[in-house]
Amino acid sequence: MSNSQALNVAQIANNLSGKGIRWSIKNLDKCSSTNSEAHEIIKRNPELKSKGLVLFTEWQSDGRGRRGGKWESPRSKDLLFSIALCPGLPQKHWSRLTHATALGICQALSTKFKTKIKWPNDIYIGNKKVAGILVESYPSNNTGTVIIGVGINVNSTSRNFNSNFSVPGTSLRIENNEEPLVREFIAESVLCAIHKEIEQCKNNFSKLLIQIEELSVIIGKKIQVTLPNGKNIEGKVIGFGDEGELIMETVPESSNGTETLEISAAHEVRLL
Template sequence: MEYRLLKSELGHRLATVTSTNEWIRDVSIPFGSWVIADEQTAGKGRGQNVWQSLGEDPLIFSGKIRISAAEISLPLLSIFVSSAVLKSIFHFFPEREVDTTVKWPNDIYRGDKKVGGILVQSEFTNGVFDVVVGIGLNFFGSNIPDPLKDKATFLCEKPLEEGILERFANQLIVDLNQSVISLLDQGQVLKDLVWIEDHSLLKHKVIETEWESRMVRGRVLGIDELGFLLIMTETGEKIELMDTSPKFRII
């Protein structure tokens, strides 16, 4: 099976776009391509949500890859993409290691506020997944809209130096490709899951969520080899969550 990972030479820079994910899904854009945009007018979030870029220094990124469906768990791919983003952040901003984490399955948090989101969209055809990875990061800004002040913040305390955004995108390509390669080695998957759990916002947290049409509360045990979140409920029941529900919350 031929994998089509991201290639540094297939990058694009756009001044404005409705959605980088929609732009790169065009059939004329080859696999391995990636794009960053200065402005996005209709960014996509999970479900019916939208992604709102904040501040003067946002990263608006999408990449397009092709992988074998037989060897990849999409929930695991999502959390590995999130970990790739976190590793890129630590590479450029090592001071963020003390307060920046992955919130399963695909958000980046600084403290208890969101600084980044990941949207993985896939189409299955003839045994392969055609995957678009959308990433939004709010690096720096001078203002957060009032409705988001309790939910969102910025990754950095000061504006980015010239050229950092482009260098960050190139490092991100390296880390994203490595995250996919790691998924092909079960031993590496287990090692990376340990790293992810060590940098997880939900580590040892008690959460409440809707599961099988009922509300459950329990302590987070970790993430399994398929990318599911493992919970031990108050009644001693062990459950696996494939995704968060709208009622998911940390207690």
């Protein structure tokens, strides 16, 4: 199969079903954003929420990442998808799904690539970003909906990466000596691993956190964190909290000692 052909979602769905994963899988030729479109589909077909919906697209005009950034990808080269589901967790634990997804992507790609996690939602190979995650939640009086948006650079080539990007990018193809990969195989492996880690985050999140720490690119490193209110904090990462919060050791301006901070949300994380 040519890497520029439309994704064969029937093949993916069939193989996942054989492994006991019953998510409904759809593919669009184009859309503005898979997260936005998946949310609309769930609103029109609420029964899909309990089953789980995976929505792929060949191209999106307004793909977005955290911090309002834009996720750009050439048509039919990469994997752009959203998973919409009922989280099966109390709302206070929904942030676990970002960590479960990050771990799942790394686990799926680890047979061929040395991937790492930059807390909380970026996947790196070396010092370059290969995948990103955007989780959006819609609480309700009953179960609520969580939509997990994923972009994985699969068959993009070096000319697809803008030198003006704030973070250097790469693709699996580039890291595979420019040999293209079969997107269906990557999609199936990633979805299986994400499904597994979502179950683990419900039943054994402490084990998942240990695995996250082992794959982290920032543990033990000095970083600058920009908080949602715009404040910048510098410090050394010493670990993660019970719900995956970032734990930093900082030196306050008004003190000669150190202070330990626990950060659950950040606008940006930058290695120093």
